[in-house]
Amino acid sequence: MNEKPNLLTILDVVAGLMILVAAGLVFFYVPVEVMMGSVQKVFYFHVATAWVGMLGFLVAAIAGVVYLRKGNLLWDIAGNGAVEISLIFFLTAIVLGSIWARPIWNTWWTWEPRLTTAAIVELIYAAYLLLRQGVDDPERRARFSAIYAIFGFFSVPLTFISIRMLRTIHPVVIGSAEAASQGGFNMDSPMKLTFFFSLAAFTVFFADLLWHRIRLGQLRAEVDVLRIDSYSKGE
Amino acid sequence: MLSRFFVPDTVNYMIAGYLVFGVMISGYVMSLILRWRKAHREYVYLRKDQD
Numbered sequence: 001m002n003e004k005p006n007l008l009t010i011l012d013v014v015a016g017l018m019i020l021v022a023a024g025l026v027f028f029y030v031p032v033e034v035m036m037g038s039v040q041k042v043f044y045f046h047v048a049t050a051w052v053g054m055l056g057f058l059v060a061a062i063a064g065v066v067y068l069r070k071g072n073l074l075w076d077i078a079g080n081g082a083v084e085i086s087l088i089f090f091l092t093a094i095v096l097g098s099i100w101a102r103p104i105w106n107t108w109w110t111w112e113p114r115l116t117t118a119a120i121v122e123l124i125y126a127a128y129l130l131l132r133q134g135v136d137d138p139e140r141r142a143r144f145s146a147i148y149a150i151f152g153f154f155s156v157p158l159t160f161i162s163i164r165m166l167r168t169i170h171p172v173v174i175g176s177a178e179a180a181s182q183g184g185f186n187m188d189s190p191m192k193l194t195f196f197f198s199l200a201a202f203t204v205f206f207a208d209l210l211w212h213r214i215r216l217g218q219l220r221a222e223v224d225v226l227r228i229d230s231y232s233k234g235e
Numbered sequence: 236m237l238s239r240f241f242v243p244d245t246v247n248y249m250i251a252g253y254l255v256f257g258v259m260i261s262g263y264v265m266s267l268i269l270r271w272r273k274a275h276r277e278y279v280y281l282r283k284d285q286d
Contacts (some may be wrong), residue, residue, distance in 0.1 A: 035243075037245035037246065039245035042249055088260070088263045092256055092260065102248060216267060216271050219275065230281055
């Protein structure tokens with residue numbers, strides 16, 4: 001197995017520093033929103049984690065398309081890794097949203113369009129990981145996963161546009177909000193800076209995690225080959 | 236100006252949110268490290284076995 005590339009070490013440091021700076025901006029720089037109080041500060045990491053979730057599902061769909069065209073299993077490893085990371089980040093976004101909703105909407109959860117479609121997306125990709133476990137042949141598993149990731153991705157833009165197209169209480173911070181939405185606010189300059197910096201920091205963090213996850217997938221694939229070799233020698 | 240005196244106290248929810256974030260993401264990073272170590276140990280062992 002190849003040694004860890006220097007570029008990956010640099011990316012580790014840059015991603016870690018950017019996340020720390022983003023947290024510093026949230027806690028020490030951005031002002032407290034007067035209508036919601038401190039809980040509004042959850043918004044910056046809530047949107048950033050949701051963004052990474054959606055980005056990863058897009059990467060998985062693209063990796064699926066490339067795998068179907070080229071047949072290289074590296075793209076299956078990349079797609080699987082992207083889904084795994086995104087599932088964690090998207091779940092984090094849902095939980096952060098729920099914590100924000102408790103004091104603002106007076107409930108942890110409500111079956112409105114954004115929350116419902118987000119829950120569906122999470123379940124679709126959880127099923128992706130579970131179903132992969134049921135296929136032993138790597139080629140068949142990769143083909144199945146590629147097709148699943150491509151079709152599964154249709155659920156992601158549905159979640160994104162749900163608060164812009166349907167009647168919902170979920171606020172739209174960028175763009176025009178539905179009249180029934182609760183908890184919206186206008187971003188001033190420090191808020192915009194913190195928001196966009198958090199998005200950038202999480203994008204770099206995602207790239208870093210994905211690289212690590214791809215290396216892990218490659219190492220596991222090598223272990224599987226060695227295991228089969230040693231088993232066939234033993235027979 | 237009056238609104239400054241009525242900012243709701245929701246700091247506990249903010250702390251809870253960032254705690255949840257920290258636990259979930261660091262948990263995932265730890266799982267990556269542990270899985271890498273396990274796979275690497277296995278790789279070294281099987282490699283030795285081959286030689």
